[in-house]
Amino acid sequence: MSANPTHRTSGAPGIREPLIHAEGLVKKFGAFTAVDGIDFDVQPGEAFGFLGPNGAGKSSTMRMIGCTSPISGGTLRLFGLDPATHGREIRKRLGVVPQLDSLDSELTVEENLIIYGRYFDLSRAEARRRAGELLEFVQLSDRAKSRVEPLSGGMKRRVTIARSLINQPDLLLLDEPTTGLDPQARHILWDRLYRLKQQGVTLVLTTHYMDEAEQLCDRLVVMDAGRIAAEGSPRRLIEQHATREVLELRFPAGANAENEHFAIGLGERHELLPDRVLVYVNDGDQALASVIAAGAKPESALVRRSTLEDVFLHLTGRTLVE
Amino acid sequence: MSTMPLLRIVPPVVRAARRPQRMLERQMMCYRNTWPILLSGFFEPLFYLLSIRVGIGKLVGDVTVGNHVLTYAEFVAPAMMASSAMNGAVYDSTMNVFHKLKYARTYDAVLATPMGIGDVALGEIGWALVRGLLYATAFLMTMAVLGLTSSWWVLISLPVCVLIGFAFAAVGMASTTYMRAWTDFEFVPTVTMPLFLFSATFYPVSSYGSWAWVVQLSPLYHGVALIRAANAGTASWGIVGHVVFLLTMAFAGLWVVSRRLQFLLLK
Ligand SMILES: Nc1ncnc2c1ncn2[C@@H]1O[C@H](COP(=O)(O)OP(=O)(O)OP(=O)(O)O)[C@@H](O)[C@H]1O
Ligand SMILES: [Mg+2]
Numbered sequence: 001m002s003a004n005p006t007h008r009t010s011g012a013p014g015i016r017e018p019l020i021h022a023e024g025l026v027k028k029f030g031a032f033t034a035v036d037g038i039d040f041d042v043q044p045g046e047a048f049g050f051l052g053p054n055g056a057g058k059s060s061t062m063r064m065i066g067c068t069s070p071i072s073g074g075t076l077r078l079f080g081l082d083p084a085t086h087g088r089e090i091r092k093r094l095g096v097v098p099q100l101d102s103l104d105s106e107l108t109v110e111e112n113l114i115i116y117g118r119y120f121d122l123s124r125a126e127a128r129r130r131a132g133e134l135l136e137f138v139q140l141s142d143r144a145k146s147r148v149e150p151l152s153g154g155m156k157r158r159v160t161i162a163r164s165l166i167n168q169p170d171l172l173l174l175d176e177p178t179t180g181l182d183p184q185a186r187h188i189l190w191d192r193l194y195r196l197k198q199q200g201v202t203l204v205l206t207t208h209y210m211d212e213a214e215q216l217c218d219r220l221v222v223m224d225a226g227r228i229a230a231e232g233s234p235r236r237l238i239e240q241h242a243t244r245e246v247l248e249l250r251f252p253a254g255a256n257a258e259n260e261h262f263a264i265g266l267g268e269r270h271e272l273l274p275d276r277v278l279v280y281v282n283d284g285d286q287a288l289a290s291v292i293a294a295g296a297k298p299e300s301a302l303v304r305r306s307t308l309e310d311v312f313l314h315l316t317g318r319t320l321v322e
Numbered sequence: 323m324s325t326m327p328l329l330r331i332v333p334p335v336v337r338a339a340r341r342p343q344r345m346l347e348r349q350m351m352c353y354r355n356t357w358p359i360l361l362s363g364f365f366e367p368l369f370y371l372l373s374i375r376v377g378i379g380k381l382v383g384d385v386t387v388g389n390h391v392l393t394y395a396e397f398v399a400p401a402m403m404a405s406s407a408m409n410g411a412v413y414d415s416t417m418n419v420f421h422k423l424k425y426a427r428t429y430d431a432v433l434a435t436p437m438g439i440g441d442v443a444l445g446e447i448g449w450a451l452v453r454g455l456l457y458a459t460a461f462l463m464t465m466a467v468l469g470l471t472s473s474w475w476v477l478i479s480l481p482v483c484v485l486i487g488f489a490f491a492a493v494g495m496a497s498t499t500y501m502r503a504w505t506d507f508e509f510v511p512t513v514t515m516p517l518f519l520f521s522a523t524f525y526p527v528s529s530y531g532s533w534a535w536v537v538q539l540s541p542l543y544h545g546v547a548l549i550r551a552a553n554a555g556t557a558s559w560g561i562v563g564h565v566v567f568l569l570t571m572a573f574a575g576l577w578v579v580s581r582r583l584q585f586l587l588l589k
Contacts, residue, residue: 029589068433068588088340088436096434102427106352115348119341119435167435 017080019044019171019202020065026073027060027226034060036226037074044170047203051213051308052223053318058206059099061223062175065204066096078171092120095169099176099206101156103148103163110135110144113163120167127166134162138192154185161192172196174205178212190215210308222308222315229315234308241314242306243268245284249277249291249298262296271313280310331573333580336440344437345445346452360453368464370402371395375468387526390554399470400479400549401523403461407454407483408490408514408542414450415494416510420501429587439587443579447491454487455480475555482552486545489568492575493541499582517542541571 018041027035035057042048050058063069064076067087076083078090104112110131117127135141138158148156157177164172177193178186193216197203207213213220214234222229222237230237247267251259256277263270267281281287284303291298313319329337353360375395382394422428429442458480465471494510501507520530521542527534537543544564551561 063589066434068430070588088438091434092436094434098427098430098434100427102431104348104428104431105426106355107348108355111351115344115351116431116435118344118347119432119437121341121436 018042019046019079020048020204021077021080022065022075024074025061025064025071025076027057027064027069028072034226035064038221038223038226038228040221040228040231042171042202042204044202045197045200047197047205047216047218049204049213049217049220050206050223051208051210051220051312052206053208053312053316055225056223057226058223059175062099062173062204062206066094066173067091092167093170095164095167095172095201097157097160097164097172097174097177099179101160103156103159105148107148108144109140109146109148109151109159112148112159113166116163117166122166130166130168131162134165135159137165138162139188152185154181154188157181157185157189158192161189165196169201171202171204174203176206176208178207178209186212210312213308220308222312224312224316224318230311237308237311238306240311242310243280244282244306246304246306246310247279247281247284247287247291248302248304249279249296250275250300250302251277251298259296259298262291262294266290269314273319278310278313280306333440333577335438335580335584336444336576338438339440339444341437342441342444342448345432345441346449348445349449349452360456366406368460370406371399371461371464371468371470374398374402375470385526387550387554388556390556392554395468396470396472396553397526397550398524399465400553401521401546403458403465403479403483404486404521404542404545404549405518405523406461407458407486407545408517410454410457411450411487411490412494412510412514414453415447415491416498416501416507419446419495419498420504420507423498423586429583433587439580439583442587443495443576443583447488447495447576447579450491450494451484451487454491455484458483472553473555476553478552479549482545482548485548485565485568485572486542489541489545489571489575492572492579494575496575496578496582499579499586521546541568544568 020040020042022038022040024037024039025035026033026037038061050061052058060069064071064083065078067078067083067090070084079093081090083090104115107115113131113134114124114127117130118124122130132141135144138161140155140158140162143151143155148159151159161177174193178189181189190212193203203216205216217234219231219233220237221231230241232240249259249263256275257272260270260272260277263277263279266287267279269280271278279287288301288303309319379393379395385392385394385397387397432442433439462471462476462479517540520537521540522537523542523546527537527543530537544567548561548564551557
């Protein structure tokens with residue numbers, strides 16, 4: 001995955017320079033290693049995701065990419081530039097949606113966007129014009145003159161996204177864009193992000209929602225404890241690390257472990273969770289029939305397609321959202 | 323490019339600042355919504371001056387400094403002006419900055435743009451200066467109306483107020499970066515109050531006797547001395563010392579602010 005940087009920068013024809021190139025990237029806080037040597041490349045136009053549970057090191061990675069956190073080891077290049085020496089130039093081309101909203105509570109929604117544009121050296125008129133357009137884009141024109149405080153979580157997130165677009169970034173960094181939002185608000189946001197992707201904006205996002213990763217990402221890495229556990233498109237990851245279908249068996253509370261033996265040898269493998277047993281098979285209905293025939297009495301049974309959640313469980317032995 | 327030796331007293335991140343004026347712009351936007359708050363700063367000095375002129379001045383009588391004889395109000399007015407510059411700068415660089423640093427994540431948002439630590443430091447300190455200059459101007463006009471000014475040299479007190487503001491805003495902001503919670507700010511008045519009372523504000527430095535050297539350690543004393551000199555229109559070599567003292571304090575503060583902001587915001 002990591003091409004030799006000397007080849008890459010030699011400008012050989014046909015080799016597209018990645019927008020982000022990371023090799024052996026490390027982030028330490030004192031003695032603690034939050035990001036433990038990760039490699040990845042992001043190509044222009046791609047939607048790239050970091051999927052991982054709390055504390056995996058997603059935000060630490062995003063902040064290094066955003067040039068607001070110095071790297072502790074390895075190599076990081078954005079647009080071929082080194083954040084340590086060209087932070088300002090790089091940040092000029094980035095849009096950043098941080099995990100925690102950082103809207104200016106002393107200003108109105110519209111002023112938030114305008115002053116942000118001014119930080120990027122836009123003229124006042126241009127900043128005002130773009131602010132109007134972007135509020136339209138995130139469907140918040142009617143709240144332009146409102147203060148930030150009274151807005152709902154989903155609205156604040158949309159304002160933050162609008163703000164991150166004020167400089168027409170080449171690369172948009174979104175750290176858990178929809179965490180804490182209700183399903184409707186999430187769908188509005190996904191739709192807006194999808195449109196940006198269609199306009200050719202490169203997206204890098206973190207999430208611990210597998211449906212979000214599946215919806216938005218062309219390619220993703222599964223992160224756990226500061227390392228990359230797997231990399232690929234959502235589809236390929238599922239193909240590689242899970243079966244086509246999953247049979248979920250729920251036994252009465254506390255009885256899942258004693259019924260585990262029904263799952264053995266049934267499919268490719270199985271996982272015992274506190275509240276259910278997952279059996280990885282190619283034909284879920286057939287597997288269910290054999291379990292019942294063997295005398296199992298689950299409280300409920302469900303056949304579904306494999307998801308990234310299953311991939312994660314397989315790779316790390318843990319569920320994504322605890 | 324080689325750096326001119328004199329510029330080395332400026333921290334590197336501050337030298338790298340390109341857009342500190344944007345932070346000022348942000349402040350002005352904030353006050354566009356809440357400008358009445360600004361007015362309060364004009365009234366404070368007015369009340370001070372009136373109370374001294376009408377009340378205390380009558381009781382105390384004249385003060386002799388060197389070979390000048392001043393009414394008490396003429397003696398105290400420059401000290402009030404210097405104290406007001408100090409208070410304004412401290413106010414702007416402590417609570418206000420702390421909120422933006424710890425709770426509102428304002429600076430985190432700013433630093434995700436081409437703005438840098440130097441822009442934040444200079445911009446925020448610069449705002450304290452702009453506001454201080456506004457208040458000092460109002461103060462000076464009040465003094466003139468009350469007949470407390472003695473020569474055109476008094477206009478020099480305006481840049482002096484900016485210098486006092488710079489020194490106290492830089493050190494105020496530096497202290498703020500060490501604050502952990504709002505309760506830590508209770509230490510601020512325990513520093514500014516004695517400065518206000520014992521910086522040759524209400525009586526000449528000569529009346530402190532053998533303790534005069536302690537007074538000279540107070541940065542406010544140097545500010546007061548500068549404004550008194552401006553108002554009296556008298557120049558002496560001592561002025562250089564006062565200016566150097568305040569400049570040293572300002573740049574020391576700026577160094578600490580730069581280091582600490584970098585440590586706190588660019589982890
Ligand atoms: N400034 C810091 N100082 C010390 N430790 C930190 C700091 N920031 C993050 N960490 C630690 O680094 C690890 C990774 O944190 P990070 O925020 O990158 O995780 P994350 O994947 O974004 O998690 P989440 O899903 O909860 O946002 C955590 O154990 C965290 O406690
Ligand atoms: Mg995070």
